[in-house]
Amino acid sequence: MKKISTKLASAFIISFLIMDTLLMIYLHQTITHARVDEELDRLLKTGSNHRNVLEDNYTETTLHHIILMESGGERDVVILDDSGNSVQHSLKNEEVLAPYLKKIQEEKPTEDSILPVDWNESPYLVSVHPYKVGDNSGTLVMLQSTIPIRQLVNQLNIHFILAGGGSIVVLFVVYLLLSKWLTRPLIRMKEATEQISEGFYDVDLPKFSNDELGELAASIRKLSNDLSRVKRERHEFLASVSHEMGTPLTYLIGYAKVAQRTELNDTERFNYLSIIEEEAERLKTLVKNLMDLAQMDEMTFTVKKSEFSAEQFIKDTVQLVQPAFDMKGITLLVEPVRDFSLFADRMRLEQIILNLLDNALHYSQSGSTVIVRAFQEKKHAVFQVEDGGCGIAIEDQQQIFEKLYRVEKSRSRSFGGAGLGLATVKELTEAHGGTIEVQSELDKGSIFTVRL
Numbered sequence: 001m002k003k004i005s006t007k008l009a010s011a012f013i014i015s016f017l018i019m020d021t022l023l024m025i026y027l028h029q030t031i032t033h034a035r036v037d038e039e040l041d042r043l044l045k046t047g048s049n050h051r052n053v054l055e056d057n058y059t060e061t062t063l064h065h066i067i068l069m070e071s072g073g074e075r076d077v078v079i080l081d082d083s084g085n086s087v088q089h090s091l092k093n094e095e096v097l098a099p100y101l102k103k104i105q106e107e108k109p110t111e112d113s114i115l116p117v118d119w120n121e122s123p124y125l126v127s128v129h130p131y132k133v134g135d136n137s138g139t140l141v142m143l144q145s146t147i148p149i150r151q152l153v154n155q156l157n158i159h160f161i162l163a164g165g166g167s168i169v170v171l172f173v174v175y176l177l178l179s180k181w182l183t184r185p186l187i188r189m190k191e192a193t194e195q196i197s198e199g200f201y202d203v204d205l206p207k208f209s210n211d212e213l214g215e216l217a218a219s220i221r222k223l224s225n226d227l228s229r230v231k232r233e234r235h236e237f238l239a240s241v242s243h244e245m246g247t248p249l250t251y252l253i254g255y256a257k258v259a260q261r262t263e264l265n266d267t268e269r270f271n272y273l274s275i276i277e278e279e280a281e282r283l284k285t286l287v288k289n290l291m292d293l294a295q296m297d298e299m300t301f302t303v304k305k306s307e308f309s310a311e312q313f314i315k316d317t318v319q320l321v322q323p324a325f326d327m328k329g330i331t332l333l334v335e336p337v338r339d340f341s342l343f344a345d346r347m348r349l350e351q352i353i354l355n356l357l358d359n360a361l362h363y364s365q366s367g368s369t370v371i372v373r374a375f376q377e378k379k380h381a382v383f384q385v386e387d388g389g390c391g392i393a394i395e396d397q398q399q400i401f402e403k404l405y406r407v408e409k410s411r412s413r414s415f416g417g418a419g420l421g422l423a424t425v426k427e428l429t430e431a432h433g434g435t436i437e438v439q440s441e442l443d444k445g446s447i448f449t450v451r452l
Contacts, residue, residue: 329366
């Protein structure tokens with residue numbers, strides 16, 4: 001998680017610093033150029049005013065006044081004659097004018113203009129103002145010291161360095177807050193997933209903010225609860241399977257040893273072999289149901305739908321179980337079916353109806369009646385199996401479709417169920433996109449309804 005916070009902070013800080021640096025460079029250049037342009041404009045206007053005064057009244061007194069006005073300040077003035085010689089000036093050291101005189105003589109300006117110089121290297125900004133008064137002509141030169149500009153630039157550099165340092169401090173604080181706000185919840189969730197991977201599903205994640213982090217935490221909590229439930233159901237499943245398979249195996253081994261006794265007559269030996277066959281069939285059915293459920297859980301089975309007659313399907317299915325109902329003395333009644341077309345997997349649908357009928361057979365007493373119905377209800381095909389058996393309590397009705405769940409576990413051997421038939425029915429019904437429900441009252445029977 002530290003890598004994530006470092007990457008986020010690095011990306012944020014680098015992006016901000018790049019933008020901040022570009023903005024500072026832009027502001028620095030803009031402010032500096034504005035100040036230079038302001039000084040040049042003021043220098044040009046001042047030189048023009050002096051030139052105008054000089055042209056209006058060219059006298060020694062005027063020259064003296066112009067020199068006096070610019071003495072002792074940041075500006076200086078030099079009045080040149082037509083030959084480029086200094087008539088009067090306010091400079092403390094006339095030698096500083098030499099490099100500029102050479103440029104003035106080369107360019108020979110005819111109007112007010114700024115002498116092109118680099119203020120970073122030159123001690124002065126220079127403006128030139130040609131004048132002509134009768135026989136007197138020459139150039140008035142204004143010199144503005146660049147020291148104030150360099151001082152401004154130095155101050156800007158200091159302020160921008162302080163601003164940049166302050167930005168880094170602010171970004172560091174933001175990084176710390178970001179780490180606390182974003183990465184700590186992620187670290188908590190990482191620790192929770194590690195606990196889950198080690199088999200400890202009782203994770204305690206606080207409720208985070210109502211955003212993606214909160215949704216992720218809620219998903220992890222849900223995953224933890226689901227895995228805990230699956231683990232619990234798996235233990236119950238394995239324990240039930242072990243119990244269900246152990247019982248018939250114990251019978252098989254026990255009665256096989258008894259059947260091997262030499263003192264038994266044929267009738268006794270046949271009875272014991274019949275019990276062995278019955279328990280073997282029970283074990284076979286249990287294994288088959290377990291395999292069906294395993295295939296459904298792994299989605300390895302397929303539903304291949306085709307169109308067929310509902311009336312003929314019910315007749316063929318009931319015919320398969322009719323002998324078992326007759327042997328137990330239970331009346332199996334099929335209500336008249338108004339024929340309609342079914343579009344389903346015939347084999348899987350037959351498995352659904354047979355499981356429901358087998359469930360009714362096991363939980364109904366001799367002399368009772370089991371009714372089978374098939375009809376259309378709007379766009380649904382509806383199948384019902386109604387029995388007059390022991391019924392199911394309300395609190396058990398939502399659990400009877402779970403694997404290996406039996407309403408009366410103490411009576412499971414007498415009824416012969418392993419708690420897999422209805423779980424198979426539910427899985428196959430949902431594979432068809434349908435639903436199954438039950439209506440039942442204790443000691444009055446049950447009605448199972450499948451809608452496809």
